[in-house]
Amino acid sequence: MNAPTDPKLLERKDALQGMGDSRLRKEDARFIQGKGNYVDDIKLPGMMHMDIVRSPYAHARIKSIDKSEALKVPGVVAVLTAEDLKPLKLHWMPTLAGDVAAVLADGKVHFQMQEVAVVIATDRYAAADGVEAVQVEYEELPVVLDPYEALKPDAPVLREDLAGKTSGAHGPREHHNHIFTWTAGDKAAADAAFASAPVTVSQHMFYPRVHPCPLETCGCVASFDPVRGELTTFMTSQAPHVVRTVVSLLSGIPESKVRIVSPDIGGGFGNKVGVYPGYVCAIVASIVLGKPVKWIEDRVENISSTAFARDYHMDGELAATPDGKILGLRVDVVADHGAFDACADPTKFPAGLFHICSGSYDIPAAHCSVKGVYTNKAPGGVAYRCSFRVTEAVYLIERMVDVLAQKLGMDKAEIRAKNFIRKEQFPYTSAFGFEYDSGDYHTALNKVLDAVGYKALRAEQAARRADPNATHLMGIGLVTFTEVVGAGPSKMCDILGVGMFDSCEIRIHPTGSAIARMGTITQGQGHQTTYAQILATELGIPSEVIQVEEGDTSTAPYGLGTYGSRSTPVAGAAIAMAARKIHAKARKIAAHLLEVGENDLDWEIDRFNVKGDPARHKTMKDIAWAAYNNVPAGLEMGLEAVHYYDPPNFTYPFGIYLCVVDIDRATGETKVRRFYALDDCGTRINPMIIEGQIHGGLTEGFAVAMGQQMPFDAQGNLLGNTLMDYFLPTAVETPHWETDHTVTPSPHHPIGAKGVAESPHVGSIPTFTAAVVDAFAHLGVTDMTMPHTSYRVWQQLVKSGVAL
């Protein structure tokens, strides 16, 4: 939009607090006063409490479950096991990935902390006492934790329920612990590129299992009304409408009588997309007892049993010319999916959008293969603050480009500039078939290199390396990533057969205020603030009088929810499109009121002016009033619209991140000296919220790269499921972030916005690894496995012979 210069126009524009305004978050007033309304705040009359009996073993047969003692505990009203769910056919449930998962262990436990039985009691304490009184007798079975071990011919059969099934939801199964093998790209072309390439490099890398660990754990309050036959469930869900469909299909209750409400959510990061056994059991218990049942996880349960992320063992190969032009890419992944395949990906993509792994580079031939494997670990594989498996893909390609640069002795910025997709190549179709919408990588890279004084940093590093008495190693990490977000076009993306559109319903009230209801659900992203801003600019109504509502399936239009940075690219577009329907009707009303033709009107910020005579105008407020009493003949009264937006393509935000680390040669302590993040998310709706999103994403990326891990011992015990062990950075550890941006709007999005919340997570993780590895690059090191804790870095110092 052309920015107005007339002070009066500027004043009117500013009054709207529309797009581009750093409007303060509307949500914060209640959050900072402790007046949010989270699931655990919900207390219904007569509400029961549920707690879960979980397996101490990672793999064991259940010989017996004795609930008699538990039923004697005062306050305990019911104990449910798989046997009790069998008549309802609810002891197993379908997963989003086409597999089934045990709701309560059916004869066998497949991972530590798996749900074995639930206890329902009149209060939370009685439920916990009841859990302790349930006696379960186990017979331990051999534990398989390594996916490579799982694929050996004589490996124990983990999923006995799948015995004899030679094909799964994603094609043939070649082994009893094999789930699927998924490929993308052109293998013959990639192999040909490698066969004739003068230079090739390969690198094995492991992206460890981590957990999104939102501050609020998962939980629900299920309330079945036996008189009306209606089920209401308050739930920490990132996708309430999809959950409603699943609950209706599983329970047989008509979808019109199922209501799912996602109240305030304390962070999701992919952890709250799926349906967990606790939800199913609470719903069943509520139906059976005819009373509300609350289930809230504790932290240990959250980290141990709900959806993890990553756990990809990746082999990458690049083929190139001697001067660093990449000719081909091959990737082979073994993916540890845990006990059940419960990845949350669009149905047709069992490895998500991993085939974005050609990155920001013009690579003529590429092929990738991902093999999913069962192990005795918790199920999951969700997009932890990223679009589906994009974090893994970006990590792979960015690390591989560094490995190639090191082999060729090239500068890591130079090799990137040489291989970038050039500005004039957009829209660009990658070797994997993605159509990149827009980008200007060279401009962004140069902006960052200038801002940080890249040459001087490299000179300082060279001097440091030359000095044998230097106490610290210095590393510079550079990552130039492209993300694919906004899933997605329904021709490619669906979940359980429902296309991945999103929706908006707008009503303009007679006095000129408005309500917008959305199919998404905020978990901290600030939807109430930013959605209103889009509407304010589109319709000329002040943000302050626009209510945004989402999360209640009985009032909101159907939508696929919030994850994978899809809110702005999909739902943001839906608002703009619904607003434009209203705008078109408003124009008709304005023409009628002003007694001119529709084409004789100009739109200006908040009003329609008669062309050449702006003194004759009607503001949107005037029009709203008229919509309810004076509309042209043949036009319906009212001013409202609904739009279901099916995106024509994904959006492709990108960024250039640079990190400088200093590593203490005596202790391995790695200090982030500088972190510079340039993001291009297209049109910027609220720069302050973008900045906050980027700070949050960088901090979570820092957590993953520098500290988060889920170590298992040989028996399958998870040694890191409390916040004593699992690293959540606070202000103490978090480095200072410098942010910057360029703006390359998406050509296919109604307002040109691309989505931003996840880019900093996706982009920063390989940047930290790149910086740490770069500190050792002159010693021939090409890979170090995360997290880069002091101890692990110190081990590398010792191995490389540079420890003091």
Place this chain on the structure above:
Amino acid sequence: MEVKLDKRYPLEVSIEQAWAVLSDIRATAACMPGAAVTEQVDDTHYKGTVRSKIGPAVMQFGGDIEVKALDPATKSMQMMAKGADKSGSSASMDLAATLEPGETAGTSVLVGAATVLVSGKLAQFGNRLLVPVSDAMLAQFADNFRAAAAAVPVAAPAQSATTAPTAEGTSHAPTAPAAPAAVSAPAPRPAPAPVKELNAIALMWTVFKNWIAGLFGKRA
């Protein structure tokens, strides 16, 4: 998680006195802080409990004990204990204990090798404490064992000589059901040492002291 423990505790009592305690599973169990044998199932199988309190966490393990071998000739005992706690932990211990003559007459050494396997909450929470806590528990065990053995009247040398042939005859059997009776019968049952629940404060102090000592390179 798996913890391997190899311990040697010098005892100020004769090897016979010590054997009188070690060969009596109830007496030995009573030396373990918080532990007790609650039921004898048959000659080699028992049921028992271990209760320990660390800070606010009370763990009460109930389970089975199997005496796999008891050899008076070599003064060695092998047992397997396996149990679960209500709050979602399970543990097993494979223990081989042998008595050796001490450096001076009338003294002996208790040599123990144990493999402890822990699953569930205890492993998850306690992994970094498991080794020091086990060390401290065993140190308390050794103190109690010394006291219990000291209470055993010094047996006449002839008694131990008479038991030797019996022992040779059974030493190859995996279990020696007759042997415990044969050995412990002549010696009156030692006065049971007071069953001490694991003393949390003393235990934490020991753990802390060992940690400090570890910082300066000398393990207590």
